[in-house]
Structure formats: C-alpha cells, structure tokens
Amino acid sequence: MLTSELLWEHSEAPVRALRDEIREVLAAAPIAEARRRRDPRPVHRALGAAGLLAPQWPVEYGGRGVSHVSAAVLVEELAMHDVPDLLHTLTVSIVGTTLLNCAGPEMRARHLPGFAAGTSYGCVLFSEPHAGSDLSVLSTRAVRHGDGYRLHGTKTHSIFARLADHALCLARDDDDALTLFLVPLGGGGVRIEPIPALMDDDFHEVTLDGVAVGPGDVVGEPGQGWAIVVKTLAYERTGLDYYVKALRWHRAATERLRGGLTQHDAIGLARLNTRLVAAGTLVRRVLTRLDRGELNEDEAAAAKWYTTELAAEIAWWAAEHGGDLAMIAEEEGVADPLDVAAREAPGMRISGGTSEMMLETLARLRLDSGAEVRP
Template sequence: MPLFTPEQDKFRAEVCALLCEEDVVEAVARCRRLPGGEEPELLDVYRRLGERGWLAPNWPVEYGGLGATMVEKAIVTEELIRHGVPDVTHGLSVDIVGLAIALFGTDAQRARLLPGLARGETSAAVLFSEPGVGSDLSSLRTRAEPDGDGGWRLFGRKIFSMKTQFADFAVAAVRTTDTGVKYHGITLFLVPLRNLAVKMRPMWNLTEDRMVDVTLDGVRVGADDVLGEVDEGWQTVNRFLGLERTGVDTAAKAQRLLDTVLRQAAATGRLDDPAYAHRLLDLTARVRAARLLAWRCVTNLVEGRPDDVQSSAAKWHVTEVFKELAVLAPEFTGLDGVLDARDADAPADGIVDAAYREAPGLTLAAGTSQIMLYVVATQGLELLT
C-alpha cells in the first residue's frame, strides 16, 4: 500500500476523527434513509471540513484550502467514502469543476468561485452530455450566440447531469464556432443555474442520485464566464478530466464493498468454501491492485508528470473490478441483499444494494471502459495507429 508521511497520517487521523463524531454519523445515516425520490443536497459535514480547509486541501489558502498536495486531497476522498458520506456533490464541485477553474480560470474567476466550493457553501455541476452525444463531445449541438459586450446566449439541451438541481452554477460545453473541424469551436462556460432561462426535469435512474435533463433557453453569460479560451474547450476538457481520473474514489468504494462481502462470507461460513474462497482471494488482490493503481496516478500528479495512459488504465481497472464485486456480493446476502438502506432488515445498511445499482454507471462516467481501453491501446501500446 502507499507510504505516507507522519504528517499525512496525522491528517488522515484528524479527518477520520471528525467523520466519526456522533452527529456526523447520525447525519450520514439520515441521508441513507431519505424517502424514495429524495437525495441529499449540500451536507453540513462538507461545511465542517471546509471550515478547516480540508474539503479541498490541495487548493491555495486564499481559495479555501491548505496549500497541501493531491495526497491530502485523495486522503479526504478515501475517508469520506470509507465512512459512507455521500460523495457525488464533493466529486463534482471540487474534483471536476473546482479543478477546471483552478487550472484554467482567470484570477477573478478563482476568487469568485473557488472559496465557496472549498467551504462547502456552494456546489457546481457539469453540463457535457446531450441526447445522442455521450463520450464524443465533438458532436454536441448546444450553441452559443453572441449577445453584445462579449456576452453570449446559450441554447440547447444537456442530459445525464447529476446534482444539478441543487447546484449554483455549472461548467457547460457549448459550440461557439462551426468550422467543419469537429474538435474545434467548442467553448466552456460557467453557467448560472438559478435562472429562469434554465429549465430542469428529473431523469430517474437506478442509483440514489437522480440525473437531470437541463434545457438552456437563452441563458445569458458574460465574457467573464468563459472558462479557458474561446473555441478551445475540447483541449481544456481533455486536460482536466485526465487529471481528475485517478480512480481513488472508486477504489475506496471497492474496498468498502469488499469488506462488507468478506464479513458476510465469514458470517455464512462461505469464507472457507472452495466454491467462493478462490473468487474472494482473486477479488481481494484486484481491489488492492486498484488502490495501488489509483495512488500511482496521485503520485504522478504530485510529481508533476500526469500520465493519461496510467490514469486510463486505473480508471478501467477500478470500475470493472467494482462492477464484478457488486455482481458477486448478493450471493453472500441472498435476497436480503436487494433491500435498500431504508429497510431495517437490509444487511450492512444497504451497501450491497446501492453498489449493485451504482456499478454500471461507474464504467460509463468520466470516460467509458471502451474509451479507456482505446487510450491504453493507442497511446500506451501504439496500436491502431
């Protein structure tokens, strides 16, 4: 497993202590038992982490962080997941949108938006996918029309966006120029979501967090809402998504699920059953490998040498292992495994049920498994070129 400095071990212990406090544990339990159709918004535990600079510890102090490294950031992610804290809002706001603004935003944009995200007082979403447009953003049809004084009006429809109904703003990929070169002419905008020109409808799915169908009906953005360079959004997206794609979050989810499966196997006497023992041993090794692959990506970032091939390989491995583990888990719980956390008889607080429903989406979000293998094959193995 990765080696940490004494200071990093102390930081992990402090984060763990906060997440083990009784009121935090109770709040997390309430989140798991919300009535069907409801889901958590911004959590108070985010604000408590943010007060200490722990929600985005790798950000500069002036933007609400500690000026630490990606190691501390990954530690927070691991501990949130290990303690069952809902992590979607944190991942979107800090790991994706916050990272994009930190890397490509202007000084004014960083000062305006990052502190609220780091304090857990505001949240952000992502508006990339469209009907018929998944991983291939070059085919998007949402358009921006100039509106004087460097401003723009945005028109189009975005789907599969999570937590958007709670978010204050979003990063949206929009076509600003149609030159016939499909990867040129895309621009990223920081779009205010609490606006009458932004219409939302729920898209129900298998997970606890609904997706949102968003229509941009002429919402206006100013010149100071352009993230990065006009028409160069494709390159910008590839850069920050590659940096975000470490796999630390999914590896932590896989470890949490594996621990649950092993407890269930021990309780049912299947831990020593040859029919299961070899499968559990294999999955245990692969979950440990998943964490090592993820932390290798973190190390690459800390050392200033991000590697798209290694991050794609890590993302593919951790999500596929999690999916396989999620399919296996119900064999140890039986029919009770389909009970969710709202049912008092659900084993392990419904972890097995939630993982089974979440697993397919993890192989699609932030780059499908097929795209990850394509990156490894073309850039790493130099095949298909």
C-alpha cells in the same frame, strides 16, 4: 478473516493526522441525515469549515496545500462513512480542479473559496441526447450577445444538477469552435428535470434557453474548450473515487459473510483483495503524477478502466454470494452498501467515459506510439 485495508492507512504521520481530523469532523457531522436524504451538503459544510473539503488546494482558496496523494484520505473516509461522494467528486475533483488549472485568477478567486467551504457546488454539462459520449458532435450553441453569450441547448445525464450552483458547460460559439463556460444554474433560462435511474443519485436533463453568460464566465479562452475538457476528463479519471467504492463494497461483503464463509468464498475474496491492491497502486501513481504537475491521459484511462471494472465485479460477486442478504431492507431509511453497489456498479462502467473508450484510449496512446505497456 481477510479484510481489505485502506491504501493510506499506514501512511506517514502527517497523513494519519489529516485522517484523524477528518474522522473527528465526520463523527460530529450529520452523517445519517446526509445518507437518508442523499444530500451531502451539511457534511461538506462541516468539512469545509475545517479546511478539509479540498485539502489539496492552496490555502488562499480554502485548502491546506497538501499533496493529491495525502488528500486521498478524505475520499476514503467519505466512502467508509457511506457519505454520497459524487457531489464532492464533481465540485472539487472535476469542476474545482479544472478552474484551478485552467481558469484565470479572477474566476478562481470568485468560485474556489466557496467550493472549498462547502457553500457552493458544481456539476458538469457535457453529454447531450444525440451526442452520447462523442462530445465532438455536440450541438449546444453559445450565441454572441453584447460582450457575452446566450446559451441554447439541452444537456443530459448530469448528476447532482439539482444541488449545484454552477456547471461546466461545453458549447459551440459563432465560429463553430468549442468553448467552455461556468454557467450559473440559479438564474433564468435553466430548466432541470430528473431522469429516473437505478442508482440513488438521479441523473438530470438540463435545458438552457438563452442563459446569459458574460466574458468572465469563459473558462480559459474562447475556442479552447476541447483542449480544456480533455484535461478535465483526465482529472476525473484518477480512479480514486471508483477505487474507494470497490474497497467499501469489498469490506461490506466480507462483513456480511462473516461466520458463514466457505473456503471457496474466502478464495474469491482474497483474489478480489489482491486486485484491490493493484487498483490502489494504479490510483496512487496517477495522483503522484498530478503532484508533479504531470497529466498522463493513458495512465488515467488505465486507472479509470481497471477500478470501474473491479468495482463492478465486486458488486456482482457480493450479490451472487451474499444471496438475499445482499438486498436487505433499508434501516432507518439508509440504503445497505451492497444494495447501493448492485444498483450503482453498472453505470460506473459508462460515466466519465465507457470502459470501451478507456481501452481505445490506451490502444491509441500506448500501442500506436510503440510505447512499452507495463503492468
């Protein structure tokens, strides 16, 4: 029977060795507890203690200094072990990578080692109740107060805010320019309330009522927030996390149908597997660009669009062809991966930029410029 392979399964010896190290830690880490409680922090701490939570970061910040391409094996292994991955994506791939590339040395030294060690966590406060996906019209204010600011506003649909220690927050300063802050969530003036959702990882509404931030909490320079967030969104849109979910769900569907696979089902799985290979190729190209110090917004948009659409298609295919087997009762409190897929897939086409926005970005950057669009 056809079974989808990990894209990096047959990589060179150093990458295989890195994978073996990660698997050894995950074999001993409290995986079942993390899955039952939807709290990956114990697993993160175990990986962080071994320098494996952010292996692509420099050694001085708790990493291994490996390439983004090599570090992708960590995301694959988290998915294959059914460890909730969004806290890692937020802390390391989004918040941490933004600080690594856009923050000053003092801020990097203050926060990155904790992120890499799994002792501190991050999330994102961008979207607002009345702004939707259009961040240019957000209304959260950063009012000057002494040499710092006071933040006032409400952010919505923030994932894992309940577990995060700091959040990237975009706000308007007194000059009406957008400034990016790294906001502590454990202090006064922060209220975090859950928003019910189909997926296991609840969204949150975060209200900032005069939260104090100092000049050392500004990421980059005041007024540069929009330019930095554009980069942050591109870091988020490598497609890697969506690709590995699609891979995990394809494997789960293949295993679920084992023994009762019709010829029609086999053809369907084979076609989806072919698209997985294409998705992995897109992701690897974006990660290779990052290793070269390049950040192509159009390629990132293409990877994000293709991987989320494919993951959603696999989830629905599994639900349709697996019948009632796709929604089985939880075993020991751990959700079945195809149950998770059916509930999580719809939101993947929205979070991090809707599929329609990704297509608009591709049209604007590729078609309007007259650049050749390659498959």
